[in-house]
Amino acid sequence: MSDQLIPLNIVIGDRTYRIKIRAQDEEAVRNTIKIINDKVIEFKTQFSAKDMQDYIAMVLVWYATEQSQLTKSTLEKQSIIDKLTHLEGMIDRTGT
Template structure:
């Protein structure tokens, strides 16, 4: 059985501590970079919103991207990463 490792992740302006398989860490970090880059992009486009609004916009964008992409491997990666982030957010709240 593979051992989970703790990692700190940042979404928007919040830090979360999650546990993941070591082999998944790189995928999670790449996904987080994409998500945080999109948050910055949306903050630039839509001034005056709060962070929760930007995160919601990014999640909708990411989910839409996953649903329109016909690459099943990418869809699985995105789905897994989003589920892990959702669990981490739920635990933090």
């Protein structure tokens, strides 16, 4: 796959941004932007804020927290897998 960058116009809140991304990342970027904009709409219906920047800040905190929790969960799962693999190795050595 090529690392050539392609231009993409994205809209976050009420602003348009022109970014450059790898072609293979386009779907993931579009999905992320959809999640962000859906969350902005959700927060606008739930909370009163001064302007769009406030909603985007709320979404940023929510999104970063979600990613942090996913990373923590992944690390915990890997730790469990490592421990089980170690135990399996101990059992295999004592069983022969």
